[in-house]
Amino acid sequence: MNQTVRVRFAPSPTGALHIGGVRTALYNYLFARKTGGKFLLRIEDTDQARFVPGAEEYIQEALAWLGISPEESPWHPGDCGPYRQSERKPMYMQYALDLIEKGHAYYAFDTAEELEAMRERLTAARVVSPQYNSITRTQMKNSLTLSEDEVKARLAFGEPYVIRIKIPRKEEVRLHDMIRGWVVVHSSTLDDKVLMKSDGMPTYHLANIVDDHLMKITHVIRGEEWLPSAPLHVLLYRYLGWEDTMPQFAHLPLLLKPDGNGKLSKRDAEKQGFPIFPMDWKDPVTGETAMGFREAGYLPEAVLNFLAFLGWNPGDERELFTLDELVEAFSIERIGKSGTKFDINKAKWYNEQYLREKTDAELGAFLKADIEKDGLGISEDKAAKIAHIMKDRVTFPQDIWRDSKFMLIAPTTFDQEVASKKWNQEAVSVLTQYMEELEGFTEEFSPEAAKALLEKAAETTGFKLGKVMQAVRLAVTGLGGGPDLMAVFSILGKEELAKRIKFALETLSIQS
RNA sequence: GGUCGGUUCGUCUAGGGGUUAGGACGUAUCCCUUUCACGGAUAAAACACGGGUUCGAUUCCCGUACCGACUACCA
Incomplete structure (x- = not known):
């Protein structure tokens, strides 16, 4: 009973990995490590029309960049391969057939046009959401309405067909969500979802149940957008006879737009100039590049910390967590229920925190x-x-x-505003004197030495150092503000400093 | 429209039948500082609304409003 936890991240390779997907992957990773379980990645590429070259590699690289790579994946297969649904294609039909045999699924031969006609008919009859369900299926072309012989004939002729689940007419479907508690849905609101497509591929619904079962997945941690179809999944587990090993569900709150309402989208990111993808993504079709956190200068530890806190918190007042600390503190119980607005300011703050932890050598x-x-x-x-x-x-x-x-490039112009306010005869005197002091100085030019010398120059000329500091900075850097000036002087060195002061004296004196 | 989910400062959130409703980001002010930043301090800032239950509700229950997701041979 105490089986090893196995969780999976199951993205679709249809483009860049959305940051919400990255968070889902992160939570899966954290949960797996926290429980001593396994984190695996499965590529959900059952829709061949939407396949985008490079997307798989992108997913792999993005997770690697963040340090949350799966233990089992198409690139590091474990015992439950293949890890691409397209490569598992032969495995699915038997389960669909099993469902048909048990009377929980059926063949449907309706063409796209016929389906469209059905929807139009229902819409005209004021049915608000036209569905292929227990009522409408009696009027469509499927193995429930057609004679057995005709179904066999159509199949034998190779006529295109799909396999649909036969949703019971009235039955309460209950499921327990680790985040939301019990969710109860009536089967009459469900429709007869397609399980096997006419191209022989399963839909997400069938594939994810079969694969999760075969891959011994114990917990399904995914986005809230899947909650409405979760009852269907429960039914599938039941009909397939796997209900007793059905994974536990945890539906994560969605990542929302920073302002206003709705799911966070690529458009929001573009509009406000912040990244929404882990790394830059060049669309192979349009050639457009979408900005990534990595290229924008975000450190992986900052992104991780930021994402972890979007919908989860440790329950105490700590804010900064390394990956290992996140693992230690993580629990599904502490994941919130409500959607989370995406605030890039917080991400920047995290980045500043982690940037400052970098050594001088690294930076x-x-x-x-x-x-x-x-x-x-x-x-x-x-x-x-x-x-x-x-x-x-x-x-x-x-x-x-x-x-x-300015540290490498000597100023050729000077900030006009500062110049007009701070450049005066006092500054010229002190600076002139400072150059003389510099000339005679032979020891190591440390920040302290630079300062002592400057103080001496001020004393000699009889002016207050504080009154001329701004002008001194202006002369050397061309700017009105910046890092500690004496440190700047020391790094610049005596000769460069003298050169700059000389130039400033010549240039600035004329205009004032 | 229907189904499902959600609702504590502007944002991320803690909390939970009796609290000065706590923290963080952001904002403002002050201190530090020769500037700016860092750092420190302080401030403004929230329980969606209406009914119950209760001595007492932000917390529990029911409605309402609002927000969101879903409603494909996409995942």
């Missing part, structure tokens, strides 16, 4: 790469130093170079 390496992309060069040591003074002031790694360009 320095990143900075160095950015600098080299711009055709410039820098030593590792110097890059690390710049990273050090910058990392508390940025959200993304790439912001470091964006906001520290």
Whole structure:
């Protein structure tokens, strides 16, 4: 009875993996690790028309980037393969046939046109939601209405057909959801869903039940959008004779638009300029690229932490969790019921937190790469130093170079506003004196030394240092604000500093 | 329309028959600081509504409203 937990993430390879899907994968992963179970991935590619090249690889890479790779998957098969439904195609028909034999399913030969006609007829008769169900099936072309001989003949002729489930007329279907409790649905509201399509492939409904059973899945953790079809799934387990090993269900709250209402979509992301996919995705058909968290500069640990908290919380007041800590703290009971709006600000905050935990060397390496992309060069040591003074002031790694360009590129122009307000004779005097001090200085040019020297210059000229600091910064960086100036001086070095001050003195003095 | 689900600060949420309804993001102010940021502090900010049950309801029950999902030979 104490069977090993086995959970699965079952995406459809129809494009980039949506961030909501990533969260579903994460919760599955967390639950598996928390319970000492297995996390597997199954590709649900029963709709061949919607197959998108590259989508599978994208899913694999995205999970790997976040560090939540499945233990069993098409790429690392376990004992329950294949892990692609298209490759499991031969396995499904026998179960559909079994259902027909037991009287829980039937063949249907209706063409698309006939189905459309049926819907139109019902709509005209003021039926609000036309369904293929216990009433309408009596008027359609299927093995319930056709004679046995005719059904055999049609089958023998190779006429296209589907297999539909025969939903009982009136019966209460109950299911227990780990998040929502008991959900009761009346079978009269269900329709006779197609189980096997005319192309010989199963639909999601049949395939997921058969596969979950065969793969010994113990818990189905998926999005709330599946809740309405869950009763159908329960019926399928029952009719197939698998009810006693039916997995437990947990339907996750949906990820909603940041403003207004509705499910989070790609459009929202584009409109507001934030990513909604784990990584960049180039649509092979349209050639358009959708932005990903990875390329936008989000760290995987930040994305993980952010996603985990979208619909779940540990029950205490901690906010920062590593993957291992999430595993430790996770429980399905603490998943909320209501939909969650997607707030990118929170993601940015998480990113800042994790960015600051990076070492100067790590961030320095990143900075160095950015600098080299711009055709410039820098030593590792110097890059690390710049990273050090910058990392508390940025959200993304790439912001470091964006906001520290002045460290490598001497200013040629100066912030006009600051110049007009702060550049004056006092600053010119102090700076002129500072250059002299610099010339005679031979020890190591540390931030402390830079400061001592500057204080000396101020003292010599008789001006308050505080009054001219802004002007000094302006002279050296061209800007009105930035990281600790003395650290900047030290990294710049004496010679570069003197050069910049000289240029500023020449350029700025003229205009003021 | 029908079925199902949901509803605590702007957002993510804790809590739960009697609380000053707690935290985080964001916002504002102050402190720190030669600037900016970081950090620290403070503030504004919520139980959708109506009925019950109860001494007492935000919490339990029932309605209503609102929001969402689903309603394909898609998943």
